[in-house]
Amino acid sequence: MTSDRRARLFFAALLCFGFARLAQAASLDPGARVLRVERWIKATFAHQPGSKDDAVTEVSLWSAAELRDLFVDESIIARLMRDPGSTKKILIPATTSARQPFPYTDWQVHRLRVLACAAGGLVRTSVCQQLKAPWEIDPVLGRLSDAVEAATSRGENGFVLRRGALLHGDIAMSGPMSVMAPDTSSGQPRIRVHVDDGESTGFTAAPIHWEMARMLFDNVTPAPGDTLARDWYVATAAWMQSREQHDTVHLRHAREVFPDDPEIAFLSGCQQETYASAAIQAVVRSAVLPPGYSLDVPKEPAALRDAEAFFRRTLAQNPRHLEARIRLGHVLLARGRPQDAASELRQIVAPADEPGLRYFTAMFLGAAEEGSSRLDEARAAYESAAALFPGAQSPLLALSALATRRGDRSSALKHIQRLFDLPAVLRQPNDPWWQYRVSQARNVDALFAAMYEPFMQAPR
Amino acid sequence: MRRRLFSAIVAALAMLTAGVHSQDVTFSSRVEAVRVDVLVTDNGQPVRGLSAADFEIRDNGIAQQIDLISFEQVPLNVILAFDMSDSVAGDRLERLRSAGAAILAGLKKEDQSALVTFSESVSLLSPLTSDVAQVMRALGRANGQGGTSLVDGTYAGIQIGESDAGRALLIVFSDGLDTSSWLQPEKVLDAAKRSDVVAYAVAVRSPAKPDFLRELTSFTGGRLFEVEKTDNLDAVFIGILEEFRQRYLVSYTPRGVAREGWHKLDVRVKRGGTVKARPGYQS
Numbered sequence: 001m002t003s004d005r006r007a008r009l010f011f012a013a014l015l016c017f018g019f020a021r022l023a024q025a026a027s028l029d030p031g032a033r034v035l036r037v038e039r040w041i042k043a044t045f046a047h048q049p050g051s052k053d054d055a056v057t058e059v060s061l062w063s064a065a066e067l068r069d070l071f072v073d074e075s076i077i078a079r080l081m082r083d084p085g086s087t088k089k090i091l092i093p094a095t096t097s098a099r100q101p102f103p104y105t106d107w108q109v110h111r112l113r114v115l116a117c118a119a120g121g122l123v124r125t126s127v128c129q130q131l132k133a134p135w136e137i138d139p140v141l142g143r144l145s146d147a148v149e150a151a152t153s154r155g156e157n158g159f160v161l162r163r164g165a166l167l168h169g170d171i172a173m174s175g176p177m178s179v180m181a182p183d184t185s186s187g188q189p190r191i192r193v194h195v196d197d198g199e200s201t202g203f204t205a206a207p208i209h210w211e212m213a214r215m216l217f218d219n220v221t222p223a224p225g226d227t228l229a230r231d232w233y234v235a236t237a238a239w240m241q242s243r244e245q246h247d248t249v250h251l252r253h254a255r256e257v258f259p260d261d262p263e264i265a266f267l268s269g270c271q272q273e274t275y276a277s278a279a280i281q282a283v284v285r286s287a288v289l290p291p292g293y294s295l296d297v298p299k300e301p302a303a304l305r306d307a308e309a310f311f312r313r314t315l316a317q318n319p320r321h322l323e324a325r326i327r328l329g330h331v332l333l334a335r336g337r338p339q340d341a342a343s344e345l346r347q348i349v350a351p352a353d354e355p356g357l358r359y360f361t362a363m364f365l366g367a368a369e370e371g372s373s374r375l376d377e378a379r380a381a382y383e384s385a386a387a388l389f390p391g392a393q394s395p396l397l398a399l400s401a402l403a404t405r406r407g408d409r410s411s412a413l414k415h416i417q418r419l420f421d422l423p424a425v426l427r428q429p430n431d432p433w434w435q436y437r438v439s440q441a442r443n444v445d446a447l448f449a450a451m452y453e454p455f456m457q458a459p460r
Numbered sequence: 461m462r463r464r465l466f467s468a469i470v471a472a473l474a475m476l477t478a479g480v481h482s483q484d485v486t487f488s489s490r491v492e493a494v495r496v497d498v499l500v501t502d503n504g505q506p507v508r509g510l511s512a513a514d515f516e517i518r519d520n521g522i523a524q525q526i527d528l529i530s531f532e533q534v535p536l537n538v539i540l541a542f543d544m545s546d547s548v549a550g551d552r553l554e555r556l557r558s559a560g561a562a563i564l565a566g567l568k569k570e571d572q573s574a575l576v577t578f579s580e581s582v583s584l585l586s587p588l589t590s591d592v593a594q595v596m597r598a599l600g601r602a603n604g605q606g607g608t609s610l611v612d613g614t615y616a617g618i619q620i621g622e623s624d625a626g627r628a629l630l631i632v633f634s635d636g637l638d639t640s641s642w643l644q645p646e647k648v649l650d651a652a653k654r655s656d657v658v659a660y661a662v663a664v665r666s667p668a669k670p671d672f673l674r675e676l677t678s679f680t681g682g683r684l685f686e687v688e689k690t691d692n693l694d695a696v697f698i699g700i701l702e703e704f705r706q707r708y709l710v711s712y713t714p715r716g717v718a719r720e721g722w723h724k725l726d727v728r729v730k731r732g733g734t735v736k737a738r739p740g741y742q743s
Binding site: 196401419 | 547581582583607615616620622623636637638639640642643647648651654666667669
């Protein structure tokens, strides 16, 4: 597989057993820990979503241990923002058992309450007045509190949490990270498996920032019409797929939160379709992982079955989702059901401004017709694909192989000769087939632009 | 498979066409016959000097009359199908070029060769020609970039072999998993069963099993070499050529068998020995 695109595949892997020891736990300096929470809150306020700014740089430099602490502290802050004066019971993190209460000092608890007042836009409330929050926050936090209050009055819930989630997502997408990622349910870390040419080339810790972003969105009760979290899951899942960094957990969580969303179902289908590919399955068979780990990737038949189910779910929710139907056809072919595939693919009339979709439809229909022994129809479909992309080699190979099957050696050679005669300049645009596994994410930039656009206009 | 073969004048045809190939694929008019490349060994050593009377061929269980047997006389068409994906770069690429050059240097003047490369894209860098220098030059400019269309590239190599009546040896080199082919392996294996091309393959050992190459070489009567490293690639390639030259080309006109479908071949040597030949052909 090409490393030119530098698109090595990554898999999130689930932990089944402890992996070494996590980085050392909380900082022993209580002041430093709470100060980091404050710096994080300010970073969320300063961050311009979608940009690699100073806030991204600052938080991305924090160590694994610091981020683990922050993960816990963020969840506490999220709960305190609903009620800064809440009892101490709320200060037991969800990831900590009751027998191991989290060791916040009284000063830390107080400071977290004050920070929650600012982050929740609650400084003027009586509870926060009693906490002396107005006198204990600096001007930046004061402006933040005002901004949160104003946003809340406009109907925007979770000002800091939403921006915090975007910040962590932007960090996760800004470059490779080397921190452990605790599974929020088990407190265990996850790892990523690096894959090249169907071979596992090593593993690293999965970035915790995705986990943090998901946790923060989980703590927001969206106002009616607020689609940010849903849009974020769609855009980030598409981003992962565009870079072939596959994370099963991310989409699984997205489906839990948005079970009826056709785009999330569609991207889930694409993920399973990719998992069924030879390159991934080779890794499933051969990857050597640390003791107790297993890849969170099903074997090919199960992946194809799941892909079919997700594409069907997409179509049930949005029958006009052409791409889901095209991919359903491809999956049905892979499952050895060419007649079912042809039945789906014949329904498709892809728009003229989507030549790639028309090409895939024609190629898959050709294969489906061929699989159904309708060889004339198969040839017509392949020829239409060749006409759409005259520089693409796949239709010519398909036509040649089809002729071979018919015993027509002359035609088989003629189509191969067509391939060899293609001028280099015509072949440069590439065969859309080579981009199939990432083509579902071709609109990823537009997805992010649309998601970030309200933040470009928002008052700071 | 049933072939349209200039049965008695294969060698002459190959010599006549040598050196006049252009980029175009040529077509030959042929009579129907089946030809089978057969390697006979005894304790690992090739057995020479066999005649038609020494062979027994059964086509779907029916004994056949052998029309012709050749040994060494028939010029070769050697088609090199080389993986030029990203992973074949640097030293590995140099070793592959060196091995390709070594096999080209071992060709006789009446032999022909061609070079097909594949990354994502499949390219014919040199068509079948007896001009070894031309293929050498093409090999020198072959470069690695992109994914791996192993199955597509192999299919193209088979078709190059099919484009000429000569005796075709396809040598496939790959160091990785197919990541971008359109054609399904089964389809290319079916094409291989319909052709007379004998495929040898050299695969760099990796966790990804070379199942496709194993089946390809098995169906065509060739051999798969799995190498740990490419340090000794020259010797492997030269060994393939030497082994192939030790093979008998046996042809017969099928009698008493149905024309269509899979024909199981059973090739034996009466005086004993180990026989390696394709297990059948698709017609």
